[in-house]
Amino acid sequence: MVGRYVLGALAVAMMGLGAVLVVRTGTVWEVVLWLVGAIVLHDGLIAPLVLGLGLLLAALPARGTVRAGLIVAGSLTLIALPLMLRPGTAPNPTALPLDYVRNWLVLMGVVALGTGAVLGVRRLAQLRRRS
Structure with a gap:
C-alpha cells in the first residue's frame, strides 16, 4: 500500500517537472497540438x-496465430514509424544511416513468412493427427 502512494507521488512529481519544462521552453501550444493530433x-x-x-x-x-503476427507487425511499425516519417536528412549522417522503409518492409515480410510457417506447421500436425 505504501509503495503505491510512493509511486503515485513520484508520478505526480514527474508530471509537474514535465509541465514546468514545457512552460519554460515555450512549447505549450506545440504540445497541445501534438496531444490533440494524437x-x-x-x-x-x-x-x-x-x-x-x-x-x-x-x-x-x-x-490466434494471425492476431499474434499482427501484434508483432503493429509493434514494429510503431517503433519504426517516427524514423520512417522523419523529414529531411539527419544532422549527423552517421546517426541514422539506414534505409528504414526498406528494412521495415523486410521485417514485415519476415513476420508474414513466420506467421505463415506457424500456420502451415499447425495445419500439417492437424492433418497427421486425423490420419
Missing part, C-alpha cells in the same frame, strides 16, 4: 482500424 489519430483512424480487423479475424479458425 487523440484525433487514435480515435479517428487507429481504433476503428483495429476494431475492424478484430471483427474480420473473429471468423478465422487460426485467429
Whole structure:
C-alpha cells in the first residue's frame, strides 16, 4: 500500500517537472497540438482500424496465430514509424544511416513468412493427427 502512494507521488512529481519544462521552453501550444493530433489519430483512424480487423479475424479458425503476427507487425511499425516519417536528412549522417522503409518492409515480410510457417506447421500436425 505504501509503495503505491510512493509511486503515485513520484508520478505526480514527474508530471509537474514535465509541465514546468514545457512552460519554460515555450512549447505549450506545440504540445497541445501534438496531444490533440494524437487523440484525433487514435480515435479517428487507429481504433476503428483495429476494431475492424478484430471483427474480420473473429471468423478465422487460426485467429490466434494471425492476431499474434499482427501484434508483432503493429509493434514494429510503431517503433519504426517516427524514423520512417522523419523529414529531411539527419544532422549527423552517421546517426541514422539506414534505409528504414526498406528494412521495415523486410521485417514485415519476415513476420508474414513466420506467421505463415506457424500456420502451415499447425495445419500439417492437424492433418497427421486425423490420419
